[in-house]
Amino acid sequence: MLGFNEPEFRSQLASAVALRPRIEELVDRLVDEGFDNLLLVGAGGTYAQMWPYEHLARRSSGLPVRAVIAAELIVSGDATLGERTVAIFTSVSGTTDDSVRAIEYCKAQGAYTIGFTGYPESPVATKVDAALVTEPKTWPFDPQLLLFMGRLLSRRGEFDGYEKFADELAGIPGILVEVARQAEPAASDFAEAHQDTDYHFLVGGGNLWGFTYLYSMCILEEMQWLRTTRVHSAEFFHGSLELLEExxxxxxxxxEDETRALTDRAASFARRVSKDVTVFDTRDHALDGISPEFRGLLAPLVLDTVMGRVSKHLERVRDHSLDLRRYYRVMDY
Structure with missing residues (x-):
């Protein structure tokens, strides 16, 4: 597979699921001590990656859980933020400035802070109250967040199958390697067909809306300098569809969650107008070892793997490095 370091991929994911005992111990302590609300704080891609877990809590739990943008939190505040708040932060490098400042802000309000990163000496890891560290460069954070939210909901009596789910999640490194292998031909074909395409219209919903936002903004725009429109499938018929052309x-x-019908509806309409509609569907992947009732929870993780293959092939056909930036961490702002 193009640009795919399988040993590193497996090792990084294994380091994420290996945090299960520490995550469970932390969640149990927080639940036993009691807290009132949970803030999922991020910046850019890490903010978008929090949305599936806000969505999970919103449809499954009575606990107030909200995803918030780090920089906005600092300037706008949050009336719920206080001594009975838990705030979670994620950062691959552990150096994201907005997140570091948001940690300081939350701690000043008395919140208990948790950080997921791959660097134990980084500002994020050293400033939070509890740092849970994986191997360097581990991405995405879905395994850790699934374990955290799953355990939390389980302790609240809102997720009966947590133990079974967490046991099955231990096999995710090998499962996702197979996802990557299966996705490779389609990823190459998509990139070849879209080498010169300079505008993409992205649609997703449910627990994939965050990934839709992330792939549009953080990959196609930031890493490939392509123009995009992104729209939630439930909002597709309220404006953005007017941009579609043949x-x-x-x-x-x-x-595979309850919003699937909304996305199917949007895709069906798009095909009536455009001759270039590509659907990346988690149902196309076996996910051996994952029970049917848990497949929907893994959708962001599965499509991150699939689209990681697409990204590498876009990099190849467009001769545009995924690491190339004009402004981000290049210029002061």
Whole structure:
């Protein structure tokens, strides 16, 4: 597979799921001591990656859980933020300035702070009250967040199958290697067909809306300098559909939660207008070892792997490095 370091991929994911005992111990202590609300704080891609877990809590729990943008939190505040708040932060490098400042802000309000990163000496890891550290460069953070939210909901009596789910999640490194292998031909074909496409229209919903936002902004825009529109499948018929034309590249991210019908509806309409609609569907992957009732929870993790293959092939056909930036961490702002 192009640009795919399988040993590193497996090792990084294994380091994430290996945090299970520490995550469970931390969640149990927080629940036993009591807290009132949970803030999921991020910046850019790490903010978008919090949305599936806000969505999970919103449909499964009575606990107030909200994803917030780090920089906005600092300037706007949050009326719920206080001594009975738990705030979670994620950062691959552990150096994201907005997140570091938000940690300081939350701690000043008395909140208990948790950080997931790959660098134990980084500002994020050293400033939070509890740092849970994986191997360097481990991405995405879905395994850790699934374990945290799953255990939390289980302790609240809102997720009966947590133990079974967490046991099955231990096999995710090998499962996702197979996902990557299966996705490789389609990823190459998509990139070849869209080498010169400079605009993509992305649609997703449910627990894949965050990934839709992330892939649009953080990959196609930031890493490939391509223009995009991103729209939630439930909002598709309220404005953005007017941008569709016969040759518009429409990328649809389809998962297996209760919002699937909304995304199917948007994809069906898009095909009536555009001749270039591509659906990336988690149902196309076996996920051996994962019970049917848990497949929907893994949709962001599965499509992150699939689209990681697409990204590497776009890098190849467009001769545009995924590491190239004009402004981000290049210029002061």
């Amino acid at each position: 040759d518009t590249s429409v990328i649809v991210f389809q998962g």
